Amino acid sequence: MIQLIVRRSVASLITIWAVFTISFFVIRSAPGGPFDAERDPPEAVKAAIEARYQLDAPLWQQYLNQGWSWLTLNPGPSLRQPDHDVATILAAGIPASFLLGTLALLLGIILGTILGVIAAWQQDRWPDRVITLFASMGISLPLYVIAGLLILLFAFHLPWLPPAGWTAASSAVLPIICLALAPAAQVARLLRSGLIEASQEDYARTARSKGRGVVGTLLFHCLRPASIPVTSTLGPTAAAMLTGSLVIEQIFAIPGVGMHFIQGAMNRDYPLVLGAVLLYTILLQILTLLGDLLMGWLDPRARVEE
Amino acid sequence: MISPGRGLMPTNPVKNIGQSLLSGSGWLLGGIVILGLFMASFPDLPDRADLVIGNGTDPGSLHPHRASGIPEGRIIRALHEGLLLLDPQTLDPWPACAHSWQVSRDGKTWTFKIQKGLLWSNGDPLDATDFRRSWLDLIDPLRGAPYGDLLDAVTGAREWRNGDGSREKVGIRTPDRWTLVVDLSRPMPWLPFLCTQTPLQPVHPLGRDGNALGVPTNGPWMLDRWDLRDRIRLVKSPTYQGPSRVHMDTIDFLAIESGNTLVNLFAHGSIDWAVGVPPLLMPFLEKDPFWKEALRTDPYLGISFYRLNFQKPPLDDPTIRKALSLTLDRQALCKEVLGGNLQPAWSFVPWPEPALAAHAEAGNPAPKSAFPVYSGMAATINSPVPTADLTVNQWAMLGYDPDQARKLLQEAGWKVPGAKTGRPIPDFEILHSSGSTHALVAEWLQSSWSRELGIETRIRSMEWRSFLQVQRSLDYDVSRSSWIADFPDPATFLELFTSTATNNRTGWSDEEYDQMVEKARNASNTGVRTWYWREAERILLDRGPVLPLWSTTSSNLVAPELQGFYANPLDQHDLRALKWDTP
Numbered sequence: 001m002i003q004l005i006v007r008r009s010v011a012s013l014i015t016i017w018a019v020f021t022i023s024f025f026v027i028r029s030a031p032g033g034p035f036d037a038e039r040d041p042p043e044a045v046k047a048a049i050e051a052r053y054q055l056d057a058p059l060w061q062q063y064l065n066q067g068w069s070w071l072t073l074n075p076g077p078s079l080r081q082p083d084h085d086v087a088t089i090l091a092a093g094i095p096a097s098f099l100l101g102t103l104a105l106l107l108g109i110i111l112g113t114i115l116g117v118i119a120a121w122q123q124d125r126w127p128d129r130v131i132t133l134f135a136s137m138g139i140s141l142p143l144y145v146i147a148g149l150l151i152l153l154f155a156f157h158l159p160w161l162p163p164a165g166w167t168a169a170s171s172a173v174l175p176i177i178c179l180a181l182a183p184a185a186q187v188a189r190l191l192r193s194g195l196i197e198a199s200q201e202d203y204a205r206t207a208r209s210k211g212r213g214v215v216g217t218l219l220f221h222c223l224r225p226a227s228i229p230v231t232s233t234l235g236p237t238a239a240a241m242l243t244g245s246l247v248i249e250q251i252f253a254i255p256g257v258g259m260h261f262i263q264g265a266m267n268r269d270y271p272l273v274l275g276a277v278l279l280y281t282i283l284l285q286i287l288t289l290l291g292d293l294l295m296g297w298l299d300p301r302a303r304v305e306e
Numbered sequence: 307m308i309s310p311g312r313g314l315m316p317t318n319p320v321k322n323i324g325q326s327l328l329s330g331s332g333w334l335l336g337g338i339v340i341l342g343l344f345m346a347s348f349p350d351l352p353d354r355a356d357l358v359i360g361n362g363t364d365p366g367s368l369h370p371h372r373a374s375g376i377p378e379g380r381i382i383r384a385l386h387e388g389l390l391l392l393d394p395q396t397l398d399p400w401p402a403c404a405h406s407w408q409v410s411r412d413g414k415t416w417t418f419k420i421q422k423g424l425l426w427s428n429g430d431p432l433d434a435t436d437f438r439r440s441w442l443d444l445i446d447p448l449r450g451a452p453y454g455d456l457l458d459a460v461t462g463a464r465e466w467r468n469g470d471g472s473r474e475k476v477g478i479r480t481p482d483r484w485t486l487v488v489d490l491s492r493p494m495p496w497l498p499f500l501c502t503q504t505p506l507q508p509v510h511p512l513g514r515d516g517n518a519l520g521v522p523t524n525g526p527w528m529l530d531r532w533d534l535r536d537r538i539r540l541v542k543s544p545t546y547q548g549p550s551r552v553h554m555d556t557i558d559f560l561a562i563e564s565g566n567t568l569v570n571l572f573a574h575g576s577i578d579w580a581v582g583v584p585p586l587l588m589p590f591l592e593k594d595p596f597w598k599e600a601l602r603t604d605p606y607l608g609i610s611f612y613r614l615n616f617q618k619p620p621l622d623d624p625t626i627r628k629a630l631s632l633t634l635d636r637q638a639l640c641k642e643v644l645g646g647n648l649q650p651a652w653s654f655v656p657w658p659e660p661a662l663a664a665h666a667e668a669g670n671p672a673p674k675s676a677f678p679v680y681s682g683m684a685a686t687i688n689s690p691v692p693t694a695d696l697t698v699n700q701w702a703m704l705g706y707d708p709d710q711a712r713k714l715l716q717e718a719g720w721k722v723p724g725a726k727t728g729r730p731i732p733d734f735e736i737l738h739s740s741g742s743t744h745a746l747v748a749e750w751l752q753s754s755w756s757r758e759l760g761i762e763t764r765i766r767s768m769e770w771r772s773f774l775q776v777q778r779s780l781d782y783d784v785s786r787s788s789w790i791a792d793f794p795d796p797a798t799f800l801e802l803f804t805s806t807a808t809n810n811r812t813g814w815s816d817e818e819y820d821q822m823v824e825k826a827r828n829a830s831n832t833g834v835r836t837w838y839w840r841e842a843e844r845i846l847l848d849r850g851p852v853l854p855l856w857s858t859t860s861s862n863l864v865a866p867e868l869q870g871f872y873a874n875p876l877d878q879h880d881l882r883a884l885k886w887d888t889p
Contacts, residue, residue, distance in 0.1 A: 030771070030772070031771065031772040031775040031776070032770075032771030032772050032773075032774055032775040033771070035452075036771050036774045036775065036778075037374060037452070037774070038774070038787075038788070038789070038809075039374075039452075039792075039809060040778070040808045040809050041450075041452040041455075041808075042455055042467065042808060043808070044447045044467060044468070044469070045447060045450045045451065045452060045454060045455075045467075046450075047450075048447055048448050048449065048450030049450035049452075051450075052450060052516075080366050081364070081365075081366055081367065081534075082366070082367050082369075082372060082516065083367050083368060083369070083517060083518045083519050083532075084519075084534065088534070089534055092533070092534040092535070093534070093535060151570060155570070155574060156573070156574075162574060162576065163567075163570040163571060163573075163574050163576075164562070164567045164570055164571050164576075165560070165571060165576055166536055167576075250563055250564045250567065251564060251566070251567055252567070253536075253560065253561075253562045253564070253567050253571070255533065255534060255535035255536035255561075256535075259535065259563075266769065266770065266771070267771075268771055
């Protein structure tokens with residue numbers, strides 16, 4: 001296992017460097033610059049601002065400067081919010097995003113597991129159909145529609161929760177539910193088909209023939225093998241959820257990091273975009289590795305292949 | 307006794323459940339730890355402030371020289387106090403750090419007398435030298451302040467910015483600690499207004515490096531906390547010695563980008579003033595008594611228009627340009643397509659008299675006495691805005707007359723619908739920046755020109771900065787634009803299209819127009835000056851590269867119990883004047 005971790009860590013470092021390099025040149029090739037506005041400042045002023053942020057240097061030099069600044073964990077100020085360091089901006093958004101992402105992921109996994117087991121148990125009966133419909137809606141309905149309906153219901157018709165803001169634990173409830181729906185639907189769908197498939201295996205039939213009930217067979221014999229496809233998708237899903245959601249952050253006015261991915265690029269805030277991309281990439285690498293380790297633990301075959 | 311089959315079970319069932327539930331306990335434990343950590347941050351959240359403002363985007367910078375957006379300006383003008391303040395109702399200049407001021411007969415020398423005993427929030431004394439240093443830093447080309455050109459009329463400022471002059475040669479003097487003298491190379495009647503605005507606020511010496519955090523300010527409030535992308539809290543400053551007596555001890559500015567979220571929070575009572583309302587929601591809000599009471603839509607000194615690229619055929623043809631304008635039923639655009647409280651623009655300088663009259667006739671609350679901007683401008687140039695007494699008829703080309711458009715085109719040899727002869731009009735592209743309202747307007751233009759003139763157009767939507775790049779490089783045919791007044795004077799609109807203006811972006815150059823603008827700039831007599839501006843606008847509309855569409859309107863949701871919030875055409879509402887209507 002240690003060998004696997006070391007090998008994967010080296011590969012991750014190369015991946016992170018490649019992502020950084022590609023992101024740097026892609027964002028720099030986008031038309032327009034960070035200081036463009038409807039009211040154009042005079043050229044001399046623009047040049048002075050660009051010089052302040054070393055944007056007047058050759059591109060390769062800027063690439064090296066940026067790389068070094070990230071290596072030394074000193075990425076410098078944001079171009080749009082020069083009163084703040086990029087690291088501070090990202091760090092300020094991480095607690096809210098991590099809180100929402102973690103809880104939504106947990107809720108999604110628990111809800112999805114329960115629904116997946118029920119759907120497999122009641123295969124082709126009405127509970128299965130209802131759950132399958134829910135899963136399709138959870139995956140296909142846009143977040144802003146779900147969020148709008150929940151706000152209408154729980155903030156205005158039943159005034160139990162605030163419609164937006166980040167002022168108390170209650171403000172996290174609606175966004176968590178919204179964020180949890182998609183992973184819940186995904187887990188339910190994958191688990192249902194996995195359980196149905198596993199329940200036709202010899203070991204499941206043997207268990208049934210020995211008197212184990214349907215639910216017992218599903219839970220004690222089939223759930224573990226059926227979890228393998230779910231686990232393989234968890235790493236990327238977790239990385240996406242922990243780094244926030246632009247839509248949810250906008251609708252619920254949550255000070256997370258999700259907005260920086262889009263707004264940073266829209267504002268051509270180069271250091272902020274690179275910071276956001278690096279944050280996502282590093283998380284993705286770590287979580288994918290964790291997912292793989294978890295899969296090896298769940299499925300001995302995966303361990304042997306590794 | 308061993309139960310039957312037990313020995314054949316793959317693993318211990320209890321262990322199996324634990325493992326199978328995706329290592330539930332591990333996940334759960336991790337989740338609880340993280341939850342506990344983050345929940346710990348909730349008690350730190352502040353209580354509700356006396357006034358909560360939904361302020362739009364998170365501010366870029368709170369440094370007066372670096373800020374360029376409206377949300378920033380709102381906060382900076384609460385943190386700082388300039389030489390003058392604006393009367394919240396009439397926008398006339400009021401004493402603030404300066405207790406009096408006067409201008410020479412030729413309008414080129416302004417003298418401000420600074421109030422004694424003023425302090426920065428750290429207790430340091432504030433005097434005229436602070437203003438001189440701050441204004442010179444604003445002009446300094448190496449510091450790169452985006453609004454430094456607002457002081458281009460100051461003697462030596464423009465030269466310094468162009469690399470010829472120096473700091474010492476700029477005409478801002480302090481004969482003594484309590485007197486600030488500004489020498490101008492040409493009259494700048496709007497200088498008192500500028501003294502109230504963000505870029506001309508004084509900056510403490512500690513803020514000279516461009517940083518705004520931890521730097522003392524001189525306004526009635528000071529910065530208490532800045533939770534990024536969440537809120538900025540201001541608290542009353544104990545050292546403030548200015549003339550204002552403020553009513554709010556604490557003010558929160560919430561960073562909320564989504565207009566719908568602002569509306570939700572306002573409905574919930576979480577915010578007292580929501581800045582900006584999504585245009586497409588307006589028709590619904592206006593019908594509901596709750597919202598109608600809170601919704602303030604007032605004339606705003608801004609113009610929404612399209613630029614026409616003079617370097618791209620067929621737009622280089624004056625007949626085509628005239629016909630394109632004549633086929634636009636702006637009234638229908640405002641009332642039927644966009645809805646809300648918009649007024650069609652018949653001029654380039656927004657809100658001329660006919661638009662104001664129509665605004666009042668539509669049952670909107672009439673501004674107190676004279677329309678504030680005129681009062682505000684009267685205080686600076688002693689005359690109403692020059693377009694005020696021009697009528698729609700004087701700009702016939704801006705009216706709606708599709709028959710006349712077709713006739714003009716036919717006479718010029720172009721082919722129009724129904725005609726058998728003539729050159730076909732080449733198709734062109736309508737460029738707009740992304741956004742639902744912009745897309746709607748582009749589609750409306752497309753259908754109007756296709757229906758009335760048979761012109762085929764393509765629509766291209768671009769992300770904002772790419773759009774600006776394309777517009778700047780003149781790589782478009784017609785493109786969406788808007789302009790908001792930097793100061794209440796026609797100059798802010800009409801200087802845009804001189805041959806050398808950086809924001810022209812149309813390829814249009816007209817010697818007569820340039821001369822007219824130059825004469826208006828240099829005229830010290832108000833009547834003469836007004837006449838020149840009027841002529842310049844006439845030339846712009848007759849020959850120029852603009853299709854004005856509507857005069858813009860500000861929109862705010864304001865708690866009905868909040869007093870001191872007045873309609874004004876700059877949408878600037880001094881927080882010093884706001885108070886709660888409590889018994």
